[in-house]
Amino acid sequence: MNVLHFFVTGYPGYRPVVMIDGQRIKLKKDDKGRLSCAYTTEAKIVRVTVLRYFETNAKGWFWLGLLFLLLGLGIFAPSYSRRCLAPACCFDVWLGEQSEVGVNFVRAKKGGRVVEYRTECGVQEYSNVYNVDLRAKRRARVLALMQALIIIGVLVTGVLLIIKYGLGLF
8 A cells, every 4th residue: 555645835825726647635734834634546657636626617606706896896895816827737647655745836937846755755747837717707797797787886876866865074
């Protein structure tokens, strides 16, 4: 039985999704403040993939975004990433009986590296680059436009109510 101790350092600004051999792995904070997990397998080689899922790529993204914008009156609504940089990171790791593999996220920039590896094991890298998710970016722009329209609507409604009923201060 081979055990892979996997950990993530460097805060990328989102919670990364880690898949090992196609299985989504749940990462938990350890005593050092890193996100980590232990994965047990019979295989000598495992494929590790690091992803990011954007909220705006989910089913019902428009209605969910509209609900949050309306409840927050456009001001207290969550902000969506407008850069929409998604990591495309995939690599194979050759395992021993007890293997420790760490990835350290580097600053996100288009076309830049996603992670640096910290391991004694052999690593075969397939991809390690940030790509722009155009679909998420387009949808984030739609939500930003909706937010601006809702803020303008709230301000116009407030002004009209003040004009009609007055402030009651004078």
